[in-house]
Amino acid sequence: MSLVTEALRMLRIPPSAPRGIRILDAKRWKWRLDTRASLAAKVPFSDYSASYRFSQEELFSELERAFALRTDREIWEYLESFAADYARSLGLAHGVGTSSGTTALTFALLALGVEPGDEVLIPSYTFVATGLAVRNAGAVPIFVDLSASGPHLDPGQLALKRGPRTKGVVAVHLFGGMSDPEPLVHFCRSEGLFLLEDACQAHALRWKGRPAGSFGDAAAFSFGHTKLVSGLGNGGIFVTSDEEYRRRVRLMRDPEGASPWVIKGGRTPGYLDPLQVACVRAQAASLDRILAHRSELAEVYARGLAEFPLALPRPESPGAHTWWWYVIRTRHRDALATFLMGRGIEARVKFFEPLPRLSAFRDLPGSADAYPNSESFWNEAVALPIGIHLDPSDVQCVVEAVKAFFADRTSFR
Ligand SMILES: Cc1ncc(COP(=O)(O)O)c(C=O)c1O
Incomplete structure (x- = not known):
């Protein structure tokens, strides 16, 4: 069985499907949604398999090339x-x-x-x-x-x-x-x-x-x-x-x-x-599409979240962001994250702990308090889901949830 046939079998794509049809967007999105149904969250933070489906045509030909290396x-x-x-x-x-x-x-x-x-x-x-x-x-x-x-x-x-x-x-x-x-x-x-x-x-x-x-x-x-x-x-x-x-x-x-x-x-x-x-x-071969997709999602966040008391990521120079992660800041970090999780939105908090807090560096002089900006960033940061596994409608769903969060708590505004 050729590598491509095997990969198609794993992805449950009939080998009879003409090559062009296999990469039609409609099919791609359908496979994407099929996979997502098995993930617990409605808007998951990540789905790594999406990267491979997004670039599957390029991936299959690259794998053929790599496995054909002889010496x-x-x-x-x-x-x-x-x-x-x-x-x-x-x-x-x-x-x-x-x-x-x-x-x-x-x-x-x-x-x-x-x-x-x-x-x-x-x-x-x-x-x-x-x-x-x-x-x-x-x-x-x-x-x-x-x-x-x-x-x-x-x-x-x-x-x-x-x-x-x-x-x-x-x-x-x-x-x-x-x-x-x-x-x-x-x-x-x-x-x-x-x-x-x-x-x-x-x-x-x-x-x-x-x-x-x-x-x-x-x-x-x-x-x-x-x-x-x-x-x-x-x-x-x-x-x-x-x-x-x-x-x-x-x-x-x-x-x-x-x-x-x-x-x-x-x-x-x-x-x-x-x-x-x-x-x-x-992935490098489909990078432009990946970046365009992420940037579209970031725009949905930027537009939808602008009216709330949140610090949104604003690239200092136009285009100086690839939107690998979309990290906002709020003094209501835990309440917001809990609210989003309750609605099936996988937001992340407490990521990348400031290094002075970690046991690996405790022997160094200076406690965590000596780095107040790191501490406040860490205490306020919430990473919202973004990536090629999501559509603008998923991101809009997160925006609506944030809206509902602040609507319930007018004192936060
Ligand atoms: C900022 C930063 N530095 C270094 C690394 C280490 O890279 P790797 O996990 O490939 O060793 C990572 C990985 O997440 C990172 O995010």
């Missing part, structure tokens, strides 16, 4: 050409595929020259992996609070945190959005520090037309299954235009020789595998 050399070339294409799409010279975003960040920090005991400035609110990568590299994370509007690091506080052992800054682009990179670039250049972009949530993101990941000395992306562009499991990529950084990361990733970089990298093979690459390539 080590062919597999190697498949992986290398993907990494080079990905870097090129960001305007960068080099890409090195890695087994995860955390691996890419850890290798990046080591390649950028971090030594044990060095300090690296990172936001106090981010996904835990940013801080863990700094620790993996043997360095000490020094937390910098978010700006008052959140969710990104406040560049005005960098100088206060810079010390004699500071080697660099990790800027994290959260939820598919970013803030103005210029103050960070300026600070790092004038202080002789590296700037590493944690772009693990920032696929296809642009600031004034320039891709996220291209502002610093290097960047790391994740292709973990939750991401906007993802594999079926884990994956990541390190990107840079610096040939020496590329060389070091390659030595750490492919631990076959006896170079000191192999030892530094922990001698753990860190490859990106062809199956994840096939998934990522398929």
Whole structure:
């Protein structure tokens, strides 16, 4: 049985269906709805299978290509050409595929020259992996609070945190959005520090037309299954235009020789595998459609929620958001989330706990109270469902529920 036949069987699509008909939108949406019926929530936060149906034609042909690779050399070339294409799409010279975003960040920090005991400035609110990568590299994370509007690091506080052992800054682009990179670039250049972009949530993101990941000395992306562009499991990529950084990361990733970089990298093979690459390539081929769909849903939220006492995400630069997540802020976080959950809407709260709260970083000086903007962001943030598994009517259903929430509580307005 060919791979395509097998995939069609799994998706319960008759092999007799002509190829063109299989991708007709009506059918696609019908399969999507069939799958959704089995999910508990009326408006689920995520449905990863939707990514694959959304790009199924591209995925099938990419999987055929990956499984047809015959030799080590062919597999190697498949992986290398993907990494080079990905870097090129960001305007960068080099890409090195890695087994995860955390691996890419850890290798990046080591390649950028971090030594044990060095300090690296990172936001106090981010996904835990940013801080863990700094620790993996043997360095000490020094937390910098978010700006008052959140969710990104406040560049005005960098100088206060810079010390004699500071080697660099990790800027994290959260939820598919970013803030103005210029103050960070300026600070790092004038202080002789590296700037590493944690772009693990920032696929296809642009600031004034320039891709996220291209502002610093290097960047790391994740292709973990939750991401906007993802594999079926884990994956990541390190990107840079610096040939020496590329060389070091390659030595750490492919631990076959006896170079000191192999030892530094922990001698753990860190490859990106062809199956994840096939998934990522398929999604990259339909990225414009994915972004257009998400942006349409974000507009429904922006229009529908404007009249309520909520802080909505407002990209600082037009287009500087891919709407991977739609995160609003409210002082009524728990009441709103409970109300939405009661109506079958899967809103998320308390995600990405501020790092100073986590046991992994408790040995560092400064309690969580020292980062008031991170704390208030964390205490007020609600992530509403968004994604290609939803239609504008689903999002409208969330908007109506928010309306009902505030209608019941006029004192909240
Ligand atoms: C901001 C951020 N940094 C790093 C990572 C780590 O990526 P991975 O899970 O691929 O190791 C993630 C993953 O969610 C992330 O969101």
